Amino acid sequence: MKYxxxxxxxxxxxxxASLINEIKAIDQDAKFFAWGGSYIRQTGAEVLADYSSINFIGFSEVLVNLSRLLGRLKECKRHIQExxxxxxxxxxxxxxxMRIAKYAQKIGIRTVYYISPKIWAWNKARVKLIKKVVDRxxxxxxxxxxxxxxxxxxxxxxxxxxxDAINNYQADQQFKAQFENKKVIAVLPGSRPSEVKNSIEVIERLVVVFEEYTFLVSxxxxxxxxLYKSLIRYENVHVVSGKVYDVLSVADAAVVTSGTATLETALLGVPQVVVYRTSLLTYLAAKLLLKIPFISLVNLLLGRKVxxxxxxxxxxxxxxxxELETLLTxxxxxxxxxxxxxxIRKILGQKxxxxxxxxxxxxxxRS
Incomplete structure (x- = not known):
């Protein structure tokens, strides 16, 4: 089967990447093609494009990169057709x-949406579209x-x-040994360039105030x-690439840009403050559209501010x-x-x- x-x-x-490995265990003849990144590439799947080329969020970013995104949509459709x-x-x-789902439905390709878009937060009307174009x-x-x-x-x-990822995580003991006798603050500034840029100025202030702490920037x-170059000049800052869980495993507290990382931080037991800043246009639009009281998965899952x-x-x-002073003292x-x-662990269950x-x-x- 081709996926x-x-x-x-x-x-x-x-x-x-985790899903690919599990499909391989069931379907030994599986062939995988993807628009993905380093994790998927490590599974042996044929990565046709890197996800960074479509990794934009908010009205401003999408508008600025609209021509590029339309080109990528066309290219992705061509890959699926071929x-x-x-x-x-x-x-x-x-x-x-969702645009790709509409195209796949049009040409008769079965579509599974794994990890639902957060339409419950801002666009409930998309349920109707999902019914039409998503098989599962x-x-x-x-x-x-x-x-x-x-x-x-x-x-x-x-x-x-x-x-699953947390339960399967095996710590890099050599990495942990470097920081076991140090006081550590982890910073997870996000996975998009705009998020990282918004974090740099704040991080530069923090490393001066908490000079007795080592800062690990993921x-x-x-x-x-x-993007991270300006941070390297600080003696108490280490920029660590590709080791999110290892960074969190040695941290006393964390500053986390809103997203999946807030849940990862919670499941690894690290006290955190959740942060987020976007363009003014995107923020004002979100204020009008969002139907939820919180932005972090931690507070959303619990239904209260934790x-x-x-x-x-x-x-x-x-x-x-x-907030960091509170978390640390x-x-x-x-x-x-x-x-x-x-x-949260009880809510998520053991599946x-x-x-x-x-x-x-x-x-x-197969059906």
């Missing part, structure tokens, strides 16, 4: 992937199943692949490493310093956060998302 996997960011690349996979697997990234929807957050059922669409909750290996969220104008060095705050993290998703995808492809 075509399409991802748009680091977390999708990671989960796509390969004619038995199953197209879309992972998150709705702006690009696999969700990774328990409340997503309830959301789709309310809209008369049956979906499968397969478990959460972040939990870099994304498919981004231009020049970790602080500093968004847009609130995301400045003074506020981050204050307030035992009651740390206890409350830890209890919330334990609750193996990658195995469950792989079985559903292979069965659908």
């Amino acid at each position: 075509f996997i399409l991802v748009g960011e680091r977390s999708g690349d990671l989960h796509g 390969i004619r996979p038995d199953c197209l697997i879309l992972i998150d990234s709705p702006g690009f992937n 929807m696999l969700v990774i957050l328990p409340f997503e199943k309830n959301f789709y059922q309310e809209h008369s669409l049956e979906v499968d909750y397969v478990g959460n692949p972040v939990l 870099a994304v290996d498919n981004l231009d490493q020049e 970790v602080a969220e500093l968004i847009q104008g609130e995301y400045d060095s003074a506020n981050v310093v204050a 307030d035992e009651q705050a740390k206890k409350r956060i830890s209890e919330g993290y334990s609750e 193996s998302a990658s195995k469950n998703a792989a079985k559903i995808i292979v069965d659908l492809s």
Whole structure:
């Protein structure tokens, strides 16, 4: 069987790679083609394009790169038409992937959407489109199943692949040994250039205020490493590429750009402050469209504020310093956060998302 996997960011690349390995265990003759990154490439799949070429978020970024994105859409459609996979697997990234889903449905390609787009947060009307163009929807957050059922669409909750990744994580002991006697603050500035750029100024302030701490900045290996260059001049800063879990495993606290990383940080038990800043146009549009009280997966899953969220104008060095001081010194705050993290594990359950998703995808492809 031939499988075509399409991802748009680091977390999708990671989960796509895990899914490929599980499909291989069921379908020994499987052939994989992908738009992905380094994780998927390591599985032996034929990566036709890197996901960084479509990794844009927000109205401003999309508008500036519209011509490029339209060209990539055309190229992706051509790849799918030439390969004619038995199953197209879309992972998150709705702006690009929903357009590809419409095309696949038009030419008769079966489509599975693994990791639902967050339409429950901002565009519930897309349920109707999903019904038309997606053959099977696999969700990774328990409340997503309830959301789709309310809209008369049956979906499968397969478990959460972040939990799989954490459970399978084996620490780099040599890396850990470098920092075992040091006080460490981890910074996860995001997987997009705009997110990293928004974080640099704040990070430069933090490393001066917390000069007794070592700062580990988790870099994304498919981004231009020049983005992190200004941080290298600080003696207490290490830019670490491709070792997110190792960075978190030695951290006393973390500053985390909103996204999947907030859940990864929670499951690794690290107290965190969640941050996010985007363009003014995107922010104002989001204020009008978003239907949710929080932006971090931690608070969304728990239905209450457990970790602080500093968004847009609130995301400045003074506020981050204050939140970090609380995380590092307030035992009651740390206890409350830890209890919330334990609750998240119970909510997510013990299902193996990658195995469950792989079985559903292979069965659908063979039917």
